[in-house]
Amino acid sequence: MPCTATNKAARLSVAPMMDWTDRHCRFFHRQISGQALLYTEMVTAPALVRGGALHLLAHDPREHPVALQLGGSDPAELAQAARLGHEAGYPEINLNCGCPSDRVQSGSFGAVLMERPELVAEICAAMIAASPAEVTVKCRIGVDDQVPAEILPRFLAAIRDAGVRRVTIHARKAWLQGLSPKENRDIPPLDYPLVMAMKAKFPDMHISLNGGIDDLDSVIGLLDTGLDGVMVGRAAYHRPWDILAQADARVFGLAQPAQTRADVVANMLPYIEAQMTQGARLAQITRHMLGLFAGQPGARQWRRVLSENAHKPGAGPDLLEQALGAVAQAA
Structure with a gap:
């Protein structure tokens, strides 16, 4: 094998x-x-x-x-x-x-x-x-x-x-x-x-x-x-x-680095900025991130901020910071 x-x-x-x-x-x-x-x-x-x-x-x-x-x-x-x-x-x-x-x-x-x-x-x-x-x-x-x-x-x-x-x-x-x-x-x-x-x-x-x-x-x-x-x-x-x-x-038996969902969002920001510079639209990326907070307090607010605004002209990585803020307020 x-x-x-x-x-x-x-x-x-x-x-x-x-x-x-x-x-x-x-x-x-x-x-x-x-x-x-x-x-x-x-x-x-x-x-x-x-x-x-x-x-x-x-x-x-x-x-x-x-x-x-x-x-x-x-x-x-x-x-x-x-x-x-x-x-x-x-x-x-x-x-x-x-x-x-x-x-x-x-x-x-x-x-x-x-x-x-x-x-x-x-x-x-x-x-x-x-x-x-x-x-x-x-x-x-x-x-x-x-x-x-x-x-x-x-x-x-x-x-x-x-x-x-x-x-x-x-x-x-x-x-x-x-x-x-x-x-x-x-x-x-x-x-x-x-x-x-x-x-x-x-x-x-x-x-x-x-x-x-x-x-x-x-x-x-x-x-x-x-x-x-x-x-x-x-x-x-x-x-x-x-x-x-x-x-x-x-599953793999490796040490699991401590990270939060907010850390994942932070790690995505440089990628999003680079992709948008190359012509990608914010919504093309954030549509895959809507379930990140599934089952958690603030999940609905996270989804709403991204789904209602990511497609708008001028929307950029700062929208994810806004969505995180909405999660924090709901928690």
Whole structure:
């Protein structure tokens, strides 16, 4: 099993989430945990290879450990995209075999690839041959009428034989017909025991579990079962402090530097100023920070100050100081 920085960091990761885990979100999350593995939003191989949209690969080196997630279904194109991702500085390239959206299905990739394990194996082999970056896969336990206990081991065996040694399994089926992407995140039942059984069946693979994890205690409990990693999605976005603030100590066993939410805000200010100098708008960054005080006195005031004012002309980093003041008054 590869022993890489991302492999170690995958003990806890923040899921790739479209429209959410952009570079500003990742930089913000990195201020809370120095160790958790962060993922980009899915970037399609055609956008990079045919569209030349290399700006989608832009990121700050301080985001590391960070991985690039790619979407696509053409082995040659994905190989070229993986090479571009490596050249842009990503040490891990992850293949999306789990997204159930209509747009992804129309491109014959994402969760629909669960129906074609042999093609996924061909894709992974091509990506591995094209780039020294570690190639990983994120998948579902199956789609539509597939029997997960039958298809998942076949799928894992195929990608393992192609050279993949790390996989993240979203422990739900995806229903490509009849459920929306949002419903696919909640309605199909979770099957954690099946994912744990796959770890027993494939001990040479690093297996992370994704789906339905809502707090850090659950992360620890799942790791204690023998899983190699846990990936958290929406909870890490909406309540980043709850998931990430103690992660370096509790998940990675490192000394946890004492810091407050206000310290995180202070650490973001130079970044915000630099990004705005380069043309970013304040709201593009602060929209990812709205959940920083979730569950705390003043959380509503924090959200209101930022959401009502960050988009206004002339809004700048001082707005975050104003929002902190509103939190302090409410506490």
